[in-house]
Amino acid sequence: xNPATRILIVDDVASVRAVIRKFLADLGYHRVAEADxxxxxxxxxxxxxxxxxxxxxxxxxxxxxxxxxxLRANPRIAQMPxxxxxxxxxxxxxxxxxxxGASGILAKPFCAAGFGAHLQAITVPQRLAS
Numbered sequence: 045x046n047p048a049t050r051i052l053i054v055d056d057v058a059s060v061r062a063v064i065r066k067f068l069a070d071l072g073y074h075r076v077a078e079a080d081x082x083x084x085x086x087x088x089x090x091x092x093x094x095x096x097x098x099x100x101x102x103x104x105x106x107x108x109x110x111x112x113x114x115l116r117a118n119p120r121i122a123q124m125p126x127x128x129x130x131x132x133x134x135x136x137x138x139x140x141x142x143x144x145g146a147s148g149i150l151a152k153p154f155c156a157a158g159f160g161a162h163l164q165a166i167t168v169p170q171r172l173a174s
Contacts, residue, residue, distance in 0.1 A: 049167075050075045050093060054085040054111065055100040055129070060152070064098055064129070067159045082106030086114055089121055096167065101130035101141065109144040116145035125166045129154065 051073055055061050061078045068076055077094070079085035083105040089097065097115065101108040108128055116122050128146040130137065141149050147166040150159065 047072045048075065049073055049095045050077075051096045051098065052077050052079060052085060052088055052094045053098045054079045054082060054103070054108065056080050056103040057100070060100065060129070064159070067156050070156060071160055071163070082108060082111030082114075085111055089115060089124070090118060092120060094121075095124065097124055097126040099126065099128055101128055101132055101137070109140060112141070112144040112146060127162055127166055 051068060053061050053064050053076060055064070058080075061080075065076055065078070068074075077088065079088060081103040082099070085097075085099070086106065088094065097111075099108040099111055108130070112126055112128070115124060115126060125147045126145060127148050127150060128141045129150045129152055130141065131152045132138075132141075133151050138149055148162050150162045154162075
């Protein structure tokens, strides 16, 4: 990923969005937008204005799983890397996230190093393909 990467953070908790934004800034990513649920995020993603999605799983109006399904169903944005950050740690929740289209899953709470490692893991294939 390069510093010009456009990133959308989707989480219904403002403090979680702020932490993710801080971690991204520390990694050199400043082209970041936020949405507080999937219903707000979907039209933003469909506009084609983003290169990477970071989303929570459990949100009102449209949860992260539904958002991922919409993302993967749209040919224009289907290949976008998507990191799911979630408090759900069960095997079933992980299977559901990957089935919906998550590129990676990061359990809350997480630290900066873990966040950076997960971000790199889902974006390295994109760099190799470029």
